[in-house]
Amino acid sequence: MxxxxxxxxxxxxxxxxxxLNVFLLALGLAIITVLLLMQDQFEKKMNQDAAGIDLVVGAKGSPLQLILAGVYHIDFPTGNIPMDEAQKLSRNRLVKNIIPMALGDNYQGFRIVGTNHDYPGLYEAEMQSGELWAKPFEVVLGAEVAGKSGYVVGDEFLGSHGISVGSHEHDANNFRVVGILERKGNVLDRLILTSVESIWFTHDVEGVAETNDSTGNEEIHPVLNLQDSVATRGFPKTTESRELTTLLIQYRNPMAAIQLPRLINSGTSMQAASPSFEMSRLFELLGVGITLLQGLAIVIIGVSGLGIFIALxxxxxxxxxxxxxxxxxxxxxxxxLLLIFLEGIMLTFMGAILGILLGHTFLSVIISQNEQGVIGTLEPWVFLKKELWIVIYALVVGVLSSIIPAxxxxxxxxxxxxxxx
Amino acid sequence: MLFESKNLKYGHPGQQPLMFPDITLQKGESLLVLGRSGSGKTTLLNLLAGLLHPTTGEVKLDGQNLAAMSGQKLDLFRGKEIGIVFQKPHLLAALNVKENLQMAHFFSKKKGQAVDHLLAELGLAGKAKASVLTLSEGEAQRVSIARALATSPKLILADEPTSSLDDENAYNVIQLLKNQASKIGAALIIVTHDQRVKTQIPNFVEVTGL
Known part of the structure; x- marks a missing residue:
């Protein structure tokens, strides 16, 4: 004894x-844990996914939407831009590199991105198996997509139009898997990469019917040659007037940050948006909600502290x-004195441990409900140093609520x- | 001389100070403290146990003056050398029978008597793991006596141990206290107004409160 x-x-x-007291405290701490984890991983992920992208150019519309669609692949694209205008931009001396992207198709909710090899290069992606695409309709799967679909190199599938599940399928041409990317925990995990040409050709074959197609073209195109190799650098080669969805731009020098956005926004039919600026604007908007949740969590913790005090x-x-x-x-x-303090401290310690576990469990439930969203890439069982502070906060609550009884x-x-x- | 109290005087706030008769006891001796209700019997017990500090006088157990001790030292000394049997058993409801006795060992930092042996001797061997809430009143009383004996104290104080018991149980409890006290060589003081006890312990002092 x-x-x-x-x-x-x-x-x-x-x-x-x-x-009851342990549970109440745990609930409050769980909310804080979820907020901590989401904030930490979200910001990390957001920064990681936007690393190396100085400017995103696309059709006029909401700049935030452009960033969300072009960088994070979570919102709908704003529309299309003519490729010749984009090519003009690439000749600007302020532009170091420009990655063209054609968006608008999906396979079971995973987005198909038409781009060049610079795009996986931007994230320093490595191949888990196979190699990058070289011909039309060759695709490379992100690790998550490969895991969910079970496809391996050599398998074929049909893409669907639009970016959400359930739209009609493009049944003229099969995509063929030629490579699978290593899991890096970034946006590529959830994407299917292919050439811009693949996206164009998909829509060409289906013809005039898809007039509102995000990347299609209303003209009748000449028969394509599937043996032609596609562009792996720069813009795809074509003699026709084609369209793209977004461009990812890297600046040559800091001067570009000042001049280039203004140049694009006022001098062309396109708009330019900076990922860092738009994301900080987004976090500002979300901040109100986060503050509210934090307030709620603190109230719950306060109530549980009071509950512990009353119980003791x-x-x-x-x-x-x-x-x-x-x-x-x-x-x-x-x-x-020690006996009563010990009781309060043990109670809150249990609450803290339960709260942290509950928080991680909440997060893993949230994640399993949002497999294809950005949230789906969060890791529920990563433990942060900040969580130690949760334990310390809880113990402080325990000590405070046992002072009077002790x-x-x-x-x-x-x-x-x-x-x- | 194992135990003696001299010139004890204690004043409850706002009341006349109480004077108490001197007590001296040898090893294994028993004494009754008799008196009417309200005469200060329980106050005397508290003074002897070091639970209250006398205004004047001294309480000496084994050569140490309780009245001069205070704080943790007094608490520890009481735990080690004084076993108290209260009017009601006051067992710790969160613990089982055995754990109740172990608490006495823990807080007094003294091993005293082996718990299992003591329980067997008091006819409680089968109840060691039982919750104290399931005990009958007689059993609970015996457990509280066992707790007082667990540290092998030099002085056993009992406050009205028989007041709620029938004749047979009252007899048994006093007999038990007497036997155990003489076995471990402790002095036994029983505070009571129960006249039945007189037949078993003839030695007594009376508290008049004056």
């Missing part, structure tokens, strides 16, 4: 009250005899208690 065990016995002697204080009333008995058999005032225990007069009966 020791003080620790005695505290534990008292806690388990009132399982309902103890359990009430149990103290019933236990004044017990405390007096403990003094009579040799316990010092200090030991009783002092009351300290001051209990044994003689009075024992002779009252």
């Amino acid at each position: 020791n003080l620790f065990k005695l505290s534990w016995k008292y806690l388990t002697f009132r399982p309902l009250s103890t359990g 204080y009430n149990s103290l009333k019933e236990r004044k005899y017990d405390l007096a008995i403990l003094r009579a058999i040799g316990a010092s005032r200090g030991q009783l 002092v009351a225990a300290y001051q209990t007069s044994i003689a009075k208690q024992l002779t009252k009966a």
Whole structure:
């Protein structure tokens, strides 16, 4: 027997009250844990996915939408831009590199991105198997896509029009898997990469019917040659007037950051948006919601602290005899003080551990509900150093809520208690 | 001389100070403290146990003056050398029978008597793991006596141990206290207004409160 065990016995002697308080505290801490994890991983992921992209150019519309669609592949593209205008831009001396992208198709919700080899190069992607595409209709799968679909190199599938599941299929040409990317925990995991030409040809074959096609063209195109190799650098070669969806631009020098966006926004039919600027704007918008949730969590923790205080204080009333008995058999005032503090601390420690586990579980549930979104790439079982602070906060709550009961225990007069009966 | 108290005086706030008769006891001796309700019997018990500090006078157990000790030192000394049997058993409800006795060992930092042996001797061997809430009143009383004996104290104080018991149980409890006290060589002081006890312990002092 020791003080620790005695505290534990008292806690388990009132399982309902103890359990309720632990659970309430855990709930508050779980919310904080989820917020911490999401904030941390979201920002990391957002920065990681936007690394190396200075400017995104696309059709006029919402700049935030352009970034979300072009960099993170979560929103709908703003529309299409003519390729000759994009090519003009690439000749600008402020532009170091330009990656063209044709968006607008999906396979079971995973987006098909027509681009060149610079795009996987931007994320330093490595091949898990196979190699990058070289011919039309050859595709490379992100690790997540490969895992979910079960496709390996050599398999074929049909893409669907649009960027959400359930749209009609492009049944004229099969995509053929030629490579699978190594999992890097970035946006590529959820993408299917192919050449811009593949996207064009897909829509060409289906012809005039798809007039509102995001990357298609209303003209009738000459018969394509599937043996031609596609462009792996720069823009695809074509003699016709074609369209792209977005361009990812890297600046040559800091001067570009000042001149280039203005040049594009006022001098062309396209718009330019900076990922870092738009994302900080987004976080500002989300910030209100996060602050609200944090406030809610703090209120819950406050209530649970109050609950622990009331539980300890009430149990103290019933236990004044017990405390007096403990003094009579040799316990010092200090030991009783410690006994009550231990109870509060053990209670909140359990709450903290449960809260953190609950938070991670919440997150993994959220993730399993959003497999194809950005949230789907978060890791639920990564533990942060900040979570140690959660434990410390909880213990502070435990100490604070046991101060008054502990002092009351300290001051209990044994003689009075024992002779009252 | 194992135990003696001299010139004890204690004043409850706002009341006339109480004077108490001197007590001296040898090893294994028993003494009754008799008196009307409200005469200060329990106050005397608290003074003897070091639960209250006398205004004047001294309480000496084994050569040490309780009245001069305070704080943790007094608590520890009480835990080690004084076993108290209260009017009601006051067992710790969160613990089982055996754990209740182990608490006495833990807080007094003294091993005293082996818990299992003590329980067997008091006819409680089968109840060691039982919750104290399932005990009958007589059993609970015996457990509280066992707790007082667990540290092999030099002084056993009992406060109205028989007040709620029938004749047979009252007899048994006093007999038990007497036997155990003489076995471990402790002095036994029983505070009571129960006249039945007089037949078993003839030695007594009376508290008049004056």
